[in-house]
Amino acid sequence: MKLETREDPRSAVWISAELLRWFRKAARPMAWRETRDPYRIWVSEIMLQQTRVETVAPYYERFLRKFPDVDSLARATLDDVLKAWEGLGYYSRARNLHRAAGILLARHGAKVPRTIEALELLPGIGRSTAGAIAAIAFGEDVPILDANARRVVARLFAVEGDPRSGAVENLLWKRSASLVRKGKGRDTALAVMDLGAVVCLPKAPRCPECPLSSRCSSYLRGLQDSIPPKRAKKTTPHRDVVAAVFRRKDGALFLMRRPHDGLLGGLWAFPSGRRDPGEALEEALRRSVREKLQVRAVIQRQVGAVRHAYSHYRITLHGFLCELSRGALPAGEGTGWLPGHGEGTFALPRADRKLVEIIHREEGR
Structure with a gap:
């Protein structure tokens, strides 16, 4: 130096x-x-x-x-x-x-x-x-x-x-x-x-x-292009994330609050989890729902996929419409229902908000 x-x-x-x-x-x-x-x-x-x-x-x-x-x-x-x-x-x-x-x-x-x-x-x-x-x-x-x-x-x-x-x-x-x-x-x-x-x-x-x-x-001194020195580019990892979309009859969508510490802390999002290497998307979703919600779900269909970049990695958020086959969704603090018109006081991560927009476009809302 x-x-x-x-x-x-x-x-x-x-x-x-x-x-x-x-x-x-x-x-x-x-x-x-x-x-x-x-x-x-x-x-x-x-x-x-x-x-x-x-x-x-x-x-x-x-x-x-x-x-x-x-x-x-x-x-x-x-x-x-x-x-x-x-x-x-x-x-x-x-x-x-x-x-x-x-x-x-x-x-x-x-x-x-x-x-x-x-x-x-x-x-x-x-x-x-x-x-x-x-x-x-x-x-x-x-x-x-x-x-x-x-x-x-x-x-x-x-x-x-x-x-x-x-x-x-x-x-x-x-x-x-x-x-x-x-x-x-x-x-x-x-x-x-x-x-x-x-x-x-x-x-x-x-x-x-x-x-x-x-x-x-x-x-x-002809150094303007080398000062400050450029940092070596790092490979940006990609992660597949699966999200469960539970919808009530009135069109409201089930959300959970993310932990206050860490990335996107305090925001509301669909229940989600990362896909493990070699794991199918649907398999990852069923596992995530069991682990996070202690319920079993029937996957009806995929409703959309959203790509988003964070500072250190990129994700594709895969949203699947689900129904419960066993158990009940948690209620109380840390859970909520986004109204069918998509408003309310819930602050969502951008990828989840885009997924909501896809769902509403599909429904003609």
């Missing part, structure tokens, strides 16, 4: 000035930039974790209509919060928002704290998110190091090596801090984010368009 340790303070001052000059002309319009409300900025920063701006925008507006402040979010049920988040993915973010709102209500008078130290104590907030909230909401002169900032700073100062390794990351934090001029924390954070989003791209960076190219160490 090779680190670039030299820094010319004059270069950082020049970069900061040019970056802010560019930002005044090129800033991207976003709803959460039109406010200084710390709550709204906090919500936007959590939503933007691992999600693109254009995807977040409609969810942000919808979420704030339902939960306009810390108090309303803290007092809401987790089901209501997950429903408002449905489709945005990475649901641990929604659970963390809900938990953090409860903490803010109980310990901070329903106000978002302004210090990085206090922000980092809240669920779902790491160092960079804390810095972004402190800078954007409160104007604190603190650095950020989200995915865009990490790439921009690494290239500007030709910091080689894995940007997530300890020594490299520490150096990147120092370089990021060197760009923040007094009283310019908010604009610097937003400017670095925007430069990384529209110019200093992960692939094929637009160096000729960059206002900083004349002082960018990577560009001057």
